[in-house]
Amino acid sequence: MAVELTVAEVRHVARLARLELSAEESVHVAGQLSAILDHVEAVRALDLEGIPATSHPLELVNVLRADEVRPCLTREEVLGGAPAVEDGRFAVPRILGETP
Template structure:
């Protein structure tokens, strides 16, 4: 069995900026534990020395030339924003500092 607890799920929900009801916490804990149990076949493998693959293809270094191209006209995205103000995006007050 996976060691996933209800507290783990609550902590992950906070990290992911999601609110779960008590009922959802119970249900998600069970469902996520089921998926993680299925993943135990992976955890059981000894893959010491195997290199991880984060990319299916190895293309080498990919860069572009340092050239300026016109971006978007502000109205094209700001007018549809949830709360445009004074050419910018308004958000409610920020309590935490930037890391």
């Protein structure tokens, strides 16, 4: 079965991912993503009932560090790469939504 990502879905995903996308690009990307998802459709169809998920190749557990203070960066190093700084802080345009 062919996967068809709609332009609306692409625009929703672009919004989630914070990527500005023109209407034209949305159509183009919908086609490309559909093609990729179509390709992985075989994997989606595999019957993997009972096979556990592997989220990581390692079987390590409990990797912990001691609660000891390490040197911080200097203020210059912290703010040196920032596009906009004000009063020792990172300046951003107004925020419309509250923190979720």
